[in-house]
Amino acid sequence: MTLDAALFTFAYDIVDEGAGAVVDNVADRAGANGVLMAVTYHDGRDVFPHGRGGHVRYLEPGSTFFQPNLNTYRDSAIKPRTSEIAAMGDPLADLVEAAGRRPIGVHAWTVFLHHDRIGENVEFAPRNAFGDPVKTDLCASNPGARAWARALATDVASRGVRSILAEAVQYFPLEHGVHHERYFLALGPRTRFLLGLCFCDSCLIGARAHGIDGESLRKWAQRQIEEAFERDVDDPPRELSRAEIASLAGGDMDGYLAMREQTIASLTGEIRAAVAPSGVRLTILDPSGAYKGYATGHPVGAPSPTIAWQLGLDLTLLAPAADDIEILGYAADEAWIGQDIEAYRGQLGEGPQIVLALRPTAPDSTTSEDLRSKVDLARRAGVSRVDFYHYGLMRLDALDRIRQALEHEGGEL
Numbered sequence: 001m002t003l004d005a006a007l008f009t010f011a012y013d014i015v016d017e018g019a020g021a022v023v024d025n026v027a028d029r030a031g032a033n034g035v036l037m038a039v040t041y042h043d044g045r046d047v048f049p050h051g052r053g054g055h056v057r058y059l060e061p062g063s064t065f066f067q068p069n070l071n072t073y074r075d076s077a078i079k080p081r082t083s084e085i086a087a088m089g090d091p092l093a094d095l096v097e098a099a100g101r102r103p104i105g106v107h108a109w110t111v112f113l114h115h116d117r118i119g120e121n122v123e124f125a126p127r128n129a130f131g132d133p134v135k136t137d138l139c140a141s142n143p144g145a146r147a148w149a150r151a152l153a154t155d156v157a158s159r160g161v162r163s164i165l166a167e168a169v170q171y172f173p174l175e176h177g178v179h180h181e182r183y184f185l186a187l188g189p190r191t192r193f194l195l196g197l198c199f200c201d202s203c204l205i206g207a208r209a210h211g212i213d214g215e216s217l218r219k220w221a222q223r224q225i226e227e228a229f230e231r232d233v234d235d236p237p238r239e240l241s242r243a244e245i246a247s248l249a250g251g252d253m254d255g256y257l258a259m260r261e262q263t264i265a266s267l268t269g270e271i272r273a274a275v276a277p278s279g280v281r282l283t284i285l286d287p288s289g290a291y292k293g294y295a296t297g298h299p300v301g302a303p304s305p306t307i308a309w310q311l312g313l314d315l316t317l318l319a320p321a322a323d324d325i326e327i328l329g330y331a332a333d334e335a336w337i338g339q340d341i342e343a344y345r346g347q348l349g350e351g352p353q354i355v356l357a358l359r360p361t362a363p364d365s366t367t368s369e370d371l372r373s374k375v376d377l378a379r380r381a382g383v384s385r386v387d388f389y390h391y392g393l394m395r396l397d398a399l400d401r402i403r404q405a406l407e408h409e410g411g412e413l
Contacts, residue, residue, distance in 0.1 A: 003378065004385035005406055006034025006107055008357075010041070011065035011083070011091035013392040016052040019091070019098035022391065027102050029396070031403035034105040036165055036387055037095055039065050039156055041109075042136070043116035048392050060084060062115030066092035072155040078121050078138070078148035080155075096160040105162040107283075112149045112271075113138040114168035124148075126172065126198035129221040134198075137172050140312065141202035141263050149267060153274040153282075163281035165326060165355075165387075169268055170287070171198060171260055171312040188235025191228040193245060193310065194221045197256075206263055212255040220249045239301045242309045257309060265317035272321060281323040283355055286313055289328030289340065297332040297363030303343035304328070315344065319351035324384065326355040332364050334373050341381045353384035360388050360398045360405070368401045375405040 007026050014022055014037065026032050043061035051057065063083035067090045073079055085091065092108070099106045115121075118135045124144045125133040138145035149169070156164055174196035175181065187195070199218040207214030227233055246254035272282040288308045293299035304327065305315055318325065327344055329337040337356070344354055356378050358365065365371040378386050388402055 003375070003383070003406065004034060004105075005030075005032035005402070006036045006105070006385060006387045007032055007402075008036045008038070008109060008387060008390040009095075010038050010059070010390075010392050011085055012048065012051065012053060012057060012059075014091040014095050015085050015089070016048075016392075017050075019094040020101075022095070023098045023102055023104055025396070025399060026391070027104055029403060030388070030399040031406045032388070033103060034107055034162075034385070034387075035095060035099060035391075036107045036109045037065070037092060038109045038111070039092055039159075040111045040115075040152065041065070042111055042114050042168075046393055049395050051392060062117035062120070066090055066156075066159060069155050069158070072158075073148075073151045076147040076151040077144045078124065080152070081117070092159055092161075100160075106160065107163045107165055108156045108159065108161040109165045109167065110152065110156055111167045112152065112169050113140060113145060114172065125200070126203075127200040128195055129197065129199055129218050129225060131199075134172065137168075139198050139200050139202060140169070140171060140260075140267050141198070141206050142200065143202065146267055146270060150270055150274045153271045157275035157278035157280040161280060163283050163324070164271075164275055165283045165285055166268075166271060167285045167287070169271065169284060170264055172196065173291075173310060185229065186232065187228060188233065189238060189240050190235045190245070190248075191225055191233070193240060195225050197221060203259070203263075206259045207256055210255045210259045210262075212252055212259065214256065217249055217252050217256055220252075239307070240310065241306075257312075260312035261309065261314035261317055264312040265314060265321050268318055268321040272323070283324035283326050284318055284322040284352075285326045285328075286315070286344075287311070287328060288313075289330050289357075293330040293336075293364075294328075297330060297359075299331050299336060304340050305343050305347055315347040316349075319348045322352050324353045324355050326357060326387065328357045329374065330357075330359060330364060332370075334370075334377055337374060338377055338381070341378075341383065345381075354382070355385045355387060356383045357387045357389055360401050361394050365401070368404050371401050372405040372408045376408060 044059040060083045064080045068080040124142045126139040174192045204214035288304040
């Protein structure tokens with residue numbers, strides 16, 4: 001069966017090499033039929049092996065890598081910030097034009113609520129049990145953050161893209177708030193989860209609508225965290241279950257988790273409604289696989305969707321609100337990816353299609369045979385598209401492995 005395939009890219013790749021050259025490499029060398037360009041992104045420092053504008057680059061945080069239509073954001077208190085490279089041109093427009101000359105689809109990789117614009121838009125940020133703002137993020141419960149998400153989705157959908165890959169439509173854990181994080185306390189998984197919970201005014205209002213006294217729950221969480229700050233508590237290393245956390249605070253946490261899950265599902269529906277008039281598909285990225293295996297390529301424990309609840313993602317609620325769910329197959333073990341696909345399909349039913357992200361490089365796939373076996377697995381499992389991470393961050397010879405994998409189709413080359 002023919003399998004759609006796309007490569008993740010940054011606007012830096014488009015500017016460095018030219019949109020036409022990137023499209024030709026994607027189509028002719030990798031054998032793929034799509035390009036996923038990051039149209040908004042967070043902070044980062046990356047090594048670009050074949051980059052022409054620099055091999056070690058710092059990404060512009062919270063910026064749009066296209067020229068935004070400011071009128072689209074008239075009802076949003078949060079305004080777009082145009083990146084320096086987009087101010088000199090429009091990488092997205094260049095890519096759409098170049099792809100239009102080939103049978104190549106452009107997909108907009110859009111980061112919504114994680115921006116790394118430290119100190120900006122703090123009034124829309126999550127706040128922990130102590131009231132401290134998480135300045136890198138926007139809270140999905142906050143009306144201003146939701147207005148921004150709808151405006152951004154509307155703007156991006158008007159740019160000639162086939163789909164929007166929506167990243168960071170979720171709540172965020174304590175970790176990955178900013179670079180150079182430090183925790184010199186032995187914080188167990190329960191304490192870290194509680195310290196990452198948002199108790200902003202909007203979340204407390206949402207809790208009230210679910211019959212939960214959010215302020216009392218916030219104070220309870222604060223006391224639990226303070227106890228862990230003061231002395232060792234019974235919180236050993238383990239993978240948290242939803243049932244364990246739901247039972248906390250006399251069961252009130254269960255309603256709070258449900259509020260978060262319904263908040264994300266409703267925001268997803270609003271984003272989908274914003275892009276639907278343009279005929280653009282909405283693909284929701286579940287980053288659970290990255291939390292499992294991004295660093296090492298060797299995830300452990302239960303399948304990835306079993307931790308999605310920690311991010312406010314209930315796949316049964318997301319299923320009717322999204323066209324596709326993208327899962328992250330960041331694993332060296334093909335069997336792990338297979339069980340993940342099966343676990344996601346078990347929760348999603350026959351609703352949205354599954355898109356699978358693979359890394360054709362270390363630490364996941366170091367040989368052509370290994371990558372071929374994973375792509376063949378995706379075909380057999382009925383995955384609709386495979387996205388390869390990441391054009392600018394891999395050596396160009398990885399494109400040859402991608403082509404070999406896509407041409408294999410389960411038989412001998």
